[in-house]
Structure formats: C-alpha cells, structure tokens
Amino acid sequence: MxxxxxxxxxxxxxxxxxxxxxxxxxxxxxxxxxxxxxxxxxxxxxxxxxxxxxxxxxxxxxxxxxxxxxxxxxxxxxxxxxxxxxxxxxxxxxxxxxxxxxxxxxxxxxxxxxxxxxxxxxxxxxxxxxxxxxxxxxxxxxxxxxxxxxxxxxxxxxxxxxxxxxxxxxxxxxxxxxxxxxxxxxxxxxxxxxxxxxxxxxxxxxxxxxxxxxxxxxxxxxxxxxxxxxxxxxxxxxxxxxxVMDFEIPNELYEQCRGTIVQMKFAGKKAEESIVSDLLKEFKIRGNILHGKIDYIQKKALGIFVMELEGEPEEIRKALESLEQNLEEVEVLQSDRTVHRVAAGTE
The missing domain is CATH 3.40.50.300 (P-loop containing nucleotide triphosphate hydrolases)
Known part of the structure; x- marks a missing residue:
C-alpha cells in the first residue's frame, strides 16, 4: 500500500x-x-x-x-x-x-x-x-x-x-x-x-x-x-x-529480601504455562513473587514477573539455568545476600 x-x-x-x-x-x-x-x-x-x-x-x-x-x-x-x-x-x-x-x-x-x-x-x-x-x-x-x-x-x-x-x-x-x-x-x-x-x-x-x-x-x-x-x-x-512493561521495585523491598531476586519475561503460550510452579517443584528452592503483570498485545500474552528465590546456592544456580533455557529474558536483580554476608564474614 x-x-x-x-x-x-x-x-x-x-x-x-x-x-x-x-x-x-x-x-x-x-x-x-x-x-x-x-x-x-x-x-x-x-x-x-x-x-x-x-x-x-x-x-x-x-x-x-x-x-x-x-x-x-x-x-x-x-x-x-x-x-x-x-x-x-x-x-x-x-x-x-x-x-x-x-x-x-x-x-x-x-x-x-x-x-x-x-x-x-x-x-x-x-x-x-x-x-x-x-x-x-x-x-x-x-x-x-x-x-x-x-x-x-x-x-x-x-x-x-x-x-x-x-x-x-x-x-x-x-x-x-x-x-x-x-x-x-x-x-x-x-x-x-x-x-x-x-x-x-x-x-x-x-x-x-x-x-x-x-x-x-x-x-x-x-x-x-x-x-x-x-x-x-x-x-x-x-x-x-x-x-509500558517495567515497574520499579521499592528499595525497602530489596532491603527486606535476603534471597536472589530475579526478573523473568514470559512470551506467548509460556505466559500461560506453569513454569514457575514446576521450577519450585523440581529444585529445592522457595519462591516469593514480589511483583508481576501480564499484558495482551495482538491477543498474545506477554508477562513480566519479579521473584525472590531462596535456597542453597547450587540449587539457585540450576534453577536460573533452567529459567534461561525456557524464557525469553531472565535478569538477576539482586544476588543472595545471605551467601554474600557469610562469605564476607569468612574473609
């Protein structure tokens, strides 16, 4: 045209x-x-x-x-x-x-x-x-x-x-x-x-x-x-x-969290699948959703979630690898502060 x-x-x-x-x-x-x-x-x-x-x-x-x-x-x-x-x-x-x-x-x-x-x-x-x-x-x-x-x-x-x-x-x-x-x-x-x-x-x-x-x-x-x-x-x-899609996590919330804070983007059918619940079952970790939203663009779902993951460092690492293989975008916003504190005390 x-x-x-x-x-x-x-x-x-x-x-x-x-x-x-x-x-x-x-x-x-x-x-x-x-x-x-x-x-x-x-x-x-x-x-x-x-x-x-x-x-x-x-x-x-x-x-x-x-x-x-x-x-x-x-x-x-x-x-x-x-x-x-x-x-x-x-x-x-x-x-x-x-x-x-x-x-x-x-x-x-x-x-x-x-x-x-x-x-x-x-x-x-x-x-x-x-x-x-x-x-x-x-x-x-x-x-x-x-x-x-x-x-x-x-x-x-x-x-x-x-x-x-x-x-x-x-x-x-x-x-x-x-x-x-x-x-x-x-x-x-x-x-x-x-x-x-x-x-x-x-x-x-x-x-x-x-x-x-x-x-x-x-x-x-x-x-x-x-x-x-x-x-x-x-x-x-x-x-x-x-x-349009992002949101600010209050600094106070970061201060309260001791685990790994990760932001995840879900596109298409994955926004409707149970990826997070399956993750919590597969690995020895606990999850706490801090924020999230799903938008529909051209009738297709696009979601962004921010979650705190708690557990042993190796389990967290495996969980993050799994997320990166399944999702369009995974970003660690804050690493496990408990692990960092222990490491700092050892030094």
Missing amino acids: ITIERLNKVFESKSQSVVGVDNVSLTINQGEIFGVVGYSGAGKSTLLRCMNILERPTSGKVYVDGTDLLALPPKRLRTARQSIGMIFQGFHLAMSKTVEDNVAFALKAAGVSRQKRKERTLELLDLVGLSDKSDQYPAQLSGGQKQRVSIARSLANNPKVLLCDEATSALDPNTTKSILKLLKRINNELGLTIVLITHEMEVVKEICDRCAVMEEGRIIEQDKTYNLFASPENALTKKFIKT
Missing part, C-alpha cells in the same frame, strides 16, 4: 543544514495499522508529512497504492491526496463553522453536491458517535469530541490511507483509549490502512500491527508489535518498552 525507498529530507537555512529524515525505507501493507514511535525531534512527523508530500522529500521515492507521488504534476497530486486522510494533534478545526460544516469542508472542496454532502456528513458523524453534535461549534466540544470530528472529516472522501500525527497526545488516558478503539474499528470496518505517529509506546501496544522506532531521522528497529515488546534489540526500543 505504502512503499518508501531511501527517503531523505534535509532542511536548509543560511547557517546550517538539518537532516529530518535520513535514508528511510519502509513498506506498509494494505489494511494494517503501522506505528512510528520516537522522541521529539526523531523525524517521525516529518516522515509522515513526506508520505503525502506535505513536505517534499530531498530525495527518495514515495509510492501510495502503486502511484509514485513525487512523479505527479501538482493537479494530479492534489487528486491523489484525496485518497490520503490526515488527522493532527491540534485538531485543525474551523472554530467559526459547525461540526457538520467542518466535516463537509473536504467534500465541498471536491465538488460534491449539497445533498450528497449532507448525507455523507451525517453518515460520518454517526460513524464517530457524534450524530447529536452536528449543529454545535468546536468550542462546545471536549478534546475527544474534537478529535472525532477531525477523524470524520479525514474520512469524507473515502480515503485508502489515514495518517495520524500524534492524534492522541493532547488527550487524557481514558479519551485516548476511546479514540484508539474508534481507529481500530474504522480499520476493521473500512479496511483502512492507518499510519500512526506517536511518542507513547502504550498507544503502539493498544492497536498497532507493526511498529518502527525512529531516532535522529533513521529507522533503528522495526517488527511486528508483539515481537518488539517480547524481544527488543535496540537500546532505545528497550527504553520505550520499559515505559
């Missing part, structure tokens, strides 16, 4: 050149929700704006549904853009126009008759759950409702692609979830390809099929969303994952 080849965008000024996008290549499939995540300044919004040539790339290729957008003359490019909807963090609504008029704007620009504009606008407002707000003005709406109007407007011309630039960043967590559910429903019902730019890994976890991580204008890692969460390779990706 969307193919980007060796894309570069350099911003020139009198004093310097700033690289916004650095040699990026991506393929986004028909009907998927593709996330691009990165911190501010990573180049993700610039990349998104290059996808519909709101920013003209310095070099490279952009294909949407087989059409080379950069090869189109201005008039044909404007026509091609009608198949690409876009929503923004700041909503970009006309405050002096009603909700209905805001949604109908793109239809009017496309030359659609008044009657058909009316029918299509009411259909879209029903789709986004705002049938009763058609005569109101943006100032009378909540942030979530404004974003729903923006989504309805972006769908007016039956686009094949929807580009979302930080579409939930200005919203509270509950409203964010409702907007993400709406986008997922639109994706399912209309078969729309959605590209979602965000700096929040929680957003990616909720609805994205695949994800790319950007840093300094480059794609540093990309994969299916579940795979990125289960087995991140890049240090920045791991940092993003920690904002």
Whole structure:
C-alpha cells in the first residue's frame, strides 16, 4: 500500500543544514495499522508529512497504492491526496463553522453536491458517535469530541490511507483509549490502512500491527508489535518498552529480601504455562513473587514477573539455568545476600 525507498529530507537555512529524515525505507501493507514511535525531534512527523508530500522529500521515492507521488504534476497530486486522510494533534478545526460544516469542508472542496454532502456528513458523524453534535461549534466540544470530528472529516472522501500525527497526545488516558478503539474499528470496518505517529509506546501496544522506532531521522528497529515488546534489540526500543512493561521495585523491598531476586519475561503460550510452579517443584528452592503483570498485545500474552528465590546456592544456580533455557529474558536483580554476608564474614 505504502512503499518508501531511501527517503531523505534535509532542511536548509543560511547557517546550517538539518537532516529530518535520513535514508528511510519502509513498506506498509494494505489494511494494517503501522506505528512510528520516537522522541521529539526523531523525524517521525516529518516522515509522515513526506508520505503525502506535505513536505517534499530531498530525495527518495514515495509510492501510495502503486502511484509514485513525487512523479505527479501538482493537479494530479492534489487528486491523489484525496485518497490520503490526515488527522493532527491540534485538531485543525474551523472554530467559526459547525461540526457538520467542518466535516463537509473536504467534500465541498471536491465538488460534491449539497445533498450528497449532507448525507455523507451525517453518515460520518454517526460513524464517530457524534450524530447529536452536528449543529454545535468546536468550542462546545471536549478534546475527544474534537478529535472525532477531525477523524470524520479525514474520512469524507473515502480515503485508502489515514495518517495520524500524534492524534492522541493532547488527550487524557481514558479519551485516548476511546479514540484508539474508534481507529481500530474504522480499520476493521473500512479496511483502512492507518499510519500512526506517536511518542507513547502504550498507544503502539493498544492497536498497532507493526511498529518502527525512529531516532535522529533513521529507522533503528522495526517488527511486528508483539515481537518488539517480547524481544527488543535496540537500546532505545528497550527504553520505550520499559515505559509500558517495567515497574520499579521499592528499595525497602530489596532491603527486606535476603534471597536472589530475579526478573523473568514470559512470551506467548509460556505466559500461560506453569513454569514457575514446576521450577519450585523440581529444585529445592522457595519462591516469593514480589511483583508481576501480564499484558495482551495482538491477543498474545506477554508477562513480566519479579521473584525472590531462596535456597542453597547450587540449587539457585540450576534453577536460573533452567529459567534461561525456557524464557525469553531472565535478569538477576539482586544476588543472595545471605551467601554474600557469610562469605564476607569468612574473609
């Protein structure tokens, strides 16, 4: 659906050149929700704006549904853009126009008759759950409702692609979830390809099929969303994952524990198996769960548990070896402090 080849965008000024996008290549499939995540300044919004040539790339290729957008003359490019909807963090609504008029704007620009504009606008407002707000003005709406109007407007011309630039960043967590559910429903019902730019890994976890991580204008890692969460390779990706999956163990708890504290990551079916209980039966150790959580990403389980293991050092060693053979990730957060105390006293 969307193919980007060796894309570069350099911003020139009198004093310097700033690289916004650095040699990026991506393929986004028909009907998927593709996330691009990165911190501010990573180049993700610039990349998104290059996808519909709101920013003209310095070099490279952009294909949407087989059409080379950069090869189109201005008039044909404007026509091609009608198949690409876009929503923004700041909503970009006309405050002096009603909700209905805001949604109908793109239809009017496309030359659609008044009657058909009316029918299509009411259909879209029903789709986004705002049938009763058609005569109101943006100032009378909540942030979530404004974003729903923006989504309805972006769908007016039956686009094949929807580009979302930080579409939930200005919203509270509950409203964010409702907007993400709406986008997922639109994706399912209309078969729309959605590209979602965000700096929040929680957003990616909720609805994205695949994800790319950007840093300094480059794609540093990309994969299916579940795979990125289960087995991140890049240090920045791991940092993003920690904002969603990790939790801090209080220092007081560390002080109270005398055994070996280990953090374990369970992926897929292993998150539903009795690996820990089997471990406690097989080896002469005792286990105390300190913390844990299971998330479901793309309907597959991913769990992280922190556990204190107590027992003879050799049994602990064997148990850790067994965990490392069975799990995606095992990290010892604190070694057996009782053993260390005895060793220190011997010296």
